[in-house]
Amino acid sequence: MPELRRDPVLGRWNIMAEQRAARPSDLKHEPVSPRGGFCPFDAGHEDKTPPEILAYRETGTQPDGPGWRVRVVPNKFPALHAEGELNKKAVGLYDSMQGVGAHEVIIETPEHVVSPTALSDEHFAEVITAYRQRLNDLMRDPRFRFGIVFKNVGTAAGASLEHTHSQLIVTPIVPNVISRELRGALEYYNFRGRCLFCDIVRQERDEGARVVLDDPDFLVFEPFAARFPFETWVIPTQHDSQFERISSHQIRRLAHVLLQTLRRLETALDRPAYNYIVHSAPFSVHDAEVFRGVLGPPPIAEGDGLQHYHWHIEIIPRLTQVAGFEWGTGLYINPVPPETSARHLRQAVV
Amino acid sequence: MPELRRDPVLGRWNIMAEQRAARPSDLKHEPVSPRGGFCPFDAGHEDKTPPEILAYRETGTQPDGPGWRVRVVPNKFPALHAEGELNKKAVGLYDSMQGVGAHEVIIETPEHVVSPTALSDEHFAEVITAYRQRLNDLMRDPRFRFGIVFKNVGTAAGASLEHTHSQLIVTPIVPNVISRELRGALEYYNFRGRCLFCDIVRQERDEGARVVLDDPDFLVFEPFAARFPFETWVIPTQHDSQFERISSHQIRRLAHVLLQTLRRLETALDRPAYNYIVHSAPFSVHDAEVFRGVLGPPPIAEGDGLQHYHWHIEIIPRLTQVAGFEWGTGLYINPVPPETSARHLRQAVV
Numbered sequence: 001m002p003e004l005r006r007d008p009v010l011g012r013w014n015i016m017a018e019q020r021a022a023r024p025s026d027l028k029h030e031p032v033s034p035r036g037g038f039c040p041f042d043a044g045h046e047d048k049t050p051p052e053i054l055a056y057r058e059t060g061t062q063p064d065g066p067g068w069r070v071r072v073v074p075n076k077f078p079a080l081h082a083e084g085e086l087n088k089k090a091v092g093l094y095d096s097m098q099g100v101g102a103h104e105v106i107i108e109t110p111e112h113v114v115s116p117t118a119l120s121d122e123h124f125a126e127v128i129t130a131y132r133q134r135l136n137d138l139m140r141d142p143r144f145r146f147g148i149v150f151k152n153v154g155t156a157a158g159a160s161l162e163h164t165h166s167q168l169i170v171t172p173i174v175p176n177v178i179s180r181e182l183r184g185a186l187e188y189y190n191f192r193g194r195c196l197f198c199d200i201v202r203q204e205r206d207e208g209a210r211v212v213l214d215d216p217d218f219l220v221f222e223p224f225a226a227r228f229p230f231e232t233w234v235i236p237t238q239h240d241s242q243f244e245r246i247s248s249h250q251i252r253r254l255a256h257v258l259l260q261t262l263r264r265l266e267t268a269l270d271r272p273a274y275n276y277i278v279h280s281a282p283f284s285v286h287d288a289e290v291f292r293g294v295l296g297p298p299p300i301a302e303g304d305g306l307q308h309y310h311w312h313i314e315i316i317p318r319l320t321q322v323a324g325f326e327w328g329t330g331l332y333i334n335p336v337p338p339e340t341s342a343r344h345l346r347q348a349v350v
Numbered sequence: 351m352p353e354l355r356r357d358p359v360l361g362r363w364n365i366m367a368e369q370r371a372a373r374p375s376d377l378k379h380e381p382v383s384p385r386g387g388f389c390p391f392d393a394g395h396e397d398k399t400p401p402e403i404l405a406y407r408e409t410g411t412q413p414d415g416p417g418w419r420v421r422v423v424p425n426k427f428p429a430l431h432a433e434g435e436l437n438k439k440a441v442g443l444y445d446s447m448q449g450v451g452a453h454e455v456i457i458e459t460p461e462h463v464v465s466p467t468a469l470s471d472e473h474f475a476e477v478i479t480a481y482r483q484r485l486n487d488l489m490r491d492p493r494f495r496f497g498i499v500f501k502n503v504g505t506a507a508g509a510s511l512e513h514t515h516s517q518l519i520v521t522p523i524v525p526n527v528i529s530r531e532l533r534g535a536l537e538y539y540n541f542r543g544r545c546l547f548c549d550i551v552r553q554e555r556d557e558g559a560r561v562v563l564d565d566p567d568f569l570v571f572e573p574f575a576a577r578f579p580f581e582t583w584v585i586p587t588q589h590d591s592q593f594e595r596i597s598s599h600q601i602r603r604l605a606h607v608l609l610q611t612l613r614r615l616e617t618a619l620d621r622p623a624y625n626y627i628v629h630s631a632p633f634s635v636h637d638a639e640v641f642r643g644v645l646g647p648p649p650i651a652e653g654d655g656l657q658h659y660h661w662h663i664e665i666i667p668r669l670t671q672v673a674g675f676e677w678g679t680g681l682y683i684n685p686v687p688p689e690t691s692a693r694h695l696r697q698a699v700v
Binding site for chain 2: 008011012016079094148152155158159175177178181185188199200206224227275276324328332334338
């Protein structure tokens with residue numbers, strides 16, 4: 001069973017998941033993509049994964065057999081386990097709990113395709129629909145407080161299989177980065193009475209210099225203080241704190257905009273390794289109340305969302321190594337200003 | 351001139367340093383160590399670096415000529431520039447300032463040696479003495495608020511030259527990670543009236559399971575909630591918030607303990623890429639007062655240190671890739687619990 005442990009200095013949690021590496025010597029050998037080799041995600045290999053949790057399939061086909069278009073299975077080497085109670089405890093000044101959660105893999109196509117940009121808008125919309133459906137199912141479990149969808153492409157981005165897939169992890173705690181985003185956004189909301197992210201959308205559209213794509217439903221831009229070269233955000237122009245409430249219309253638009261953006265990155269950077277991550281508020285608005293003592297109650301929007309937080313997707317091409325300075329300070333040195341990368345992405349022919 | 355930009359969501363600063371990569375296409379090709387090739391850090395190549403700022407040399411030898419043991423020069427591709435004013439400004443909701451600071455390289459030996467573990471304790475003590483001397487000089491500049499010493503070893507850890515060297519960066523802001531450490535430590539101090547790090551030293555010594563080396567002056571241990579496999583901390587057993595006030599006795603002990611620790615990591619992990627980073631409080635105790643409104647004034651120790659913060663060194667072997675989940679959450683999945691890595695390091699024969 002993995003264990004969640006709290007860093008006593010920074011207050012953030014990390015996962016100790018021993019079974020993911022049998023021996024320390026295994027760590028030196030990163031798994032590589034089986035180019036031309038056996039792939040457990042290909043059609044016909046359904047018995048090489050754990051049984052499916054969800055699949056969008058042709059009528060008349062059987063679970064864990066062929067005929068699917070998008071298939072969701074538990075991760076074979078999960079960071080967190082679905083069974084068990086949290087068993088929170090302390091030893092001296094250290095806090096820990098059992099590593100309870102969910103870790104699923106969204107296999108995006110039965111074909112052995114290595115980039116989602118080979119998929120049609122309609123097909124990719126089904127992938128995003130699977131994200132939504134799984135999150136809406138998992139958030140009903142009272143042990144779970146937060147869910148994140150992400151994608152790793154390329155060995156440098158931590159991918160162990162090249163067949164295009166996404167992952168979903170649900171945690172029993174609100175992770176550090178999300179807590180800090182909620183806090184920063186609440187400080188801004190308290191000061192200005194508006195959503196920081198809505199203001200960013202307005203200012204980026206006005207300035208234009210960092211905009212990559214300006215769609216009525218989604219703005220794609222390079223963030224002003226980008227940590228990484230070609231870091232790119234995709235943000236809905238309509239305010240909502242919860243990704244899992246995305247509408248079917250928005251899903252169709254997001255599929256188109258996200259694939260267009262990834263194609264531009266692939267052209268400009270010659271198919272880089274990258275991660276994308278969906279940032280969304282915790283499942284319950286009450287988890288945004290942790291700063292109430294300092295900052296007052298969080299503003300709750302109609303339909304139970306948060307007025308101060310705004311879900312979005314962050315895309316991080318993995319072009320530079322993170323070195324000692326960045327690990328020690330959290331201050332990133334970015335050799336490509338976002339105005340430059342935005343220009344390259346606007347000019348990229350796809 | 352590089353530019354510091356503030357992330358409006360998280361409040362942290364990043365550096366936009368365009369001249370470090372001429373074109374985006376250069377990003378794909380990480381600089382590699384010149385094994386057997388020309389090295390600007392070797393003795394006799396002193397004219398291939400900017401003029402030296404400091405050197406410990408044999409009597410009678412000339413600056414920027416041979417005869418040195420340890421040599422400090424400005425980084426040829428600095429992340430921050432020493433000249434100029436901050437020129438803080440805002441455009442709409444975005445804040446920025448000029449990238450003023452210092453970025454120096456400590457060349458640890460004139461021999462072409464690729465690991466500090468090839469140096470004697472006495473020689474490495476001179477390297478640490480150079481860290482102390484440069485920090486004490488730079489902290490007198492009123493534009494500078496924080497300094498950090500770090501080392502990158504191996505391409506995977508961001509090193510561009512293999513000749514053993516360290517770096518020093520001084521910033522006009524207190525970086526995010528240090529602010530958060532100060533805050534977490536102050537919350538603990540307010541609650542318990544003791545330094546969190548002193549309590550960690552006591553508990554680790556009592557438990558023993560995560561201890562690698564227990565020296566009277568420095569404890570080496572694997573942190574309880576380690577983010578990375580074989581993450582290792584070296585912490586002085588005597589309380590002080592400021593690394594730059596390290597005594598000459600402590601320097602001699604640290605040289606011995608740190609080299610012993612690095613040798614154990616090299617044996618256990620077959621010469622891994624790694625970073626080490628000296629975490630220390632900001633130059634001025636007043637920079638620890640940013641949370642006064644919430645947490646009350648910071649406790650100031652005799653001689654102007656902080657009672658709640660404690661300098662230390664974090665060593666991060668670079669064995670696993672950081673993937674989308676970690677970037678999105680700040681929650682790290684560590685496949686080797688610290689009790690396991692501590693056992694391997696205690697058993698490593700050096």
